[in-house]
Amino acid sequence: METILQRNTCTVTIGPQHPLVIIGERINPTGRKKLACALEKGELDLVRDEAVKQVAAGAHVLDVNVGVSGIDEPGLLRDAVKVVCAAVAVPLCIDSALPSALAAGLSVYEGKALVNSVNGEERKLKEVLPIVKHYGAAVVGLTMDDDGIPRDAGRRLAIAEKIVNAAQKEGIPIEDVIIDPLAMAVSTDSMAAVETLKAISRVREKLGVNQTLGASNISFGLPERHAVNALFTALAVANGVTCPILDPTVWDIRRAALLTDLLLGKDEWCMNFISVYREKFPLD
């Protein structure tokens, strides 16, 4: 199954037969004090810098989230989308917990965006899916609902099915639903990663849809977070994730993405990896 995202002349195809699509995670103030402060003041220079930096580091799609306390999120998200679109060519993943902010961001986007996100909550599905449909976008579906995030892979699959069904009822084709089976901190539950991997592989078997994953959650509270994230990303991709959300500006992470493609036969003659390596470590 292929999900196609597009903006002007730039098209990105997500699918199991294609190389990994990296969704850059850095335009998000959660846990980033400097960006949060800038956004509180309505300053978007840092957003532009982060966009340029991530695309240079190999991001194929950029997530844009500007959620901080006490601001006009719809207005700021709209402005941020404009700033990012002016700075880089790639498609965007418009990310907010507020439906009105999603609509504001989509209203200034030309092409087919990804919307982050809906989940299995009735209210969320009812509010967000019509917006996704109206703007002809694709949508990320998180496998959680009114009762929280189920620990068990089977229940996460059931929520994924519910989301796909609700989207199809709204007229959104199944290939435009990208499931996020949710990585939870392994520091507070030793089996958390296993359960997520199980969910990924069951969603792949049963639904065959594309899957994303905010992998960084997995390493919360641990040392060597980048190494944990990098290895987990590789495991997740081997089980069915096709467009992880990650930070490509961290070499450990980008290298893991490149090598995962290479080892899974999606980098002919290893040339993509080698050319990135050359660029990073020039012979001078």
Add this chain to the structure above:
Amino acid sequence: MNLDALTEAVVKGKRKDAVELTQQAIRDGHDPEKIINTYLIPGLNRVGERFQKREIFVPEMMISAKTMQACVELLKPLIAKDTAPALGVIVIGTVFGDLHDIGKNLVKLLLESSGFKVVDLGENVPSQKFVEAARLHDASVVGLSSLLTTGDPYVEETVKAIKASDVGAKVRIICGGAALTPKFVEGQCGADAYAKDAADGVNKIKKLLEIAV
């Protein structure tokens, strides 16, 4: 018998050792309350300090807190109800619209092991439920957790609902979570404190209640 080894076992998260030492201490006739206050709590305090200095990581803090809990479980039945050293009742929950629970559960675990009674309202908690629980359980502090920015209006609504209620004058309010800032929590919402992580939350609650850390 010197019980410093018990403190050390809590710090290192050696549950089996800690339980054995506690049983030994009980057999030797040590005062159960004194075991908790003099040996267990200082151990967990040290764990909190080390976590804040990033000398240890979340799993280590969890193991220490669980170790402490196992010891307290042994001691609790030996302490007469009316003299039980409950430091106060803390009502906690994740605000309406938000289902994240890791941070809240960490705070709960640390508070319980530090000697507080915790009433956990779970996630997605409407403001009135916080007010009712604070009244029902005669809470000293209400703790709000919020990770999503959509939680902002509910944090504000909940803080204001508690402050405006009949228990408002007596209950202190502390908030924490990834979406929140001290400016928003203490400034705009009017809460009594902001906590940047679980260990900070326990410290700030002790400060609010004027309990020596």
